[in-house]
Amino acid sequence: MTATLTTEARRLPAPVMRYLDRGVTLSQRHDLSILALISGETDLAVRLGSTIPGPFPLRRLATTTIAALVTSDGAPLLGRLKRRNCSSSPASATPASSSHRRSLACSRQTAADEKPWFSAHDPSRPSREAVAEFVAESMT
Numbered sequence: 074m075t076a077t078l079t080t081e082a083r084r085l086p087a088p089v090m091r092y093l094d095r096g097v098t099l100s101q102r103h104d105l106s107i108l109a110l111i112s113g114e115t116d117l118a119v120r121l122g123s124t125i126p127g128p129f130p131l132r133r134l135a136t137t138t139i140a141a142l143v144t145s146d147g148a149p150l151l152g153r154l155k156r157r158n159c160s161s162s163p164a165s166a167t168p169a170s171s172s173h174r175r176s177l178a179c180s181r182q183t184a185a186d187e188k189p190w191f192s193a194h195d196p197s198r199p200s201r202e203a204v205a206e207f208v209a210e211s212m213t
Contacts, residue, residue: 074112074139081105083126095120106134152195 081104090099096112097120107125111117125131144150192198 074110075117075136076139077109077111077121077136078134079107079109079125080132080134082107082131083128085126090124092120092124095123097121097124099124110139149194150196152191152197 082101084105085099085101085107088101092098098110100108100110102108109121109125111121122129
């Protein structure tokens with residue numbers, strides 16, 4: 074993913090605009106500059122340019138790339154990743170995971186009813202079939 078901050082632009086129709094077809098999310102700041110998040114690695118400038126209202130040329134103040142972890146099955150991934158798989162850990166994607174991390178940080182035990190849920194989302198499990206939001210059979 075690429076993050077870009079631009080100079081001031083025309084006001085967007087809403088404070089946050091998502092262009093799912095182009096993989097672009099725009100967030101306009103108080104000074105009318107725009108923070109853009111662009112997924113993928115191809116045609117970044119073209120996709121970004123098709124979403125910003127101008128005036129052009131619009132100067133970029135900063136640009137950086139961000140590594141994003143996305144599971145192939147759509148379900149959250151919770152737990153520590155091995156170094157060879159990802160450089161950042163622990164991975165988390167849900168409010169419940171924040172609660173879980175806080176409880177671990179405070180050396181408290183996770184509530185008994187949460188343990189099976191967190192266990193099922195552990196990246197060390199051989200299969201994520203039980204937690205997948207989309208399974209191959211439902212896609213046909």
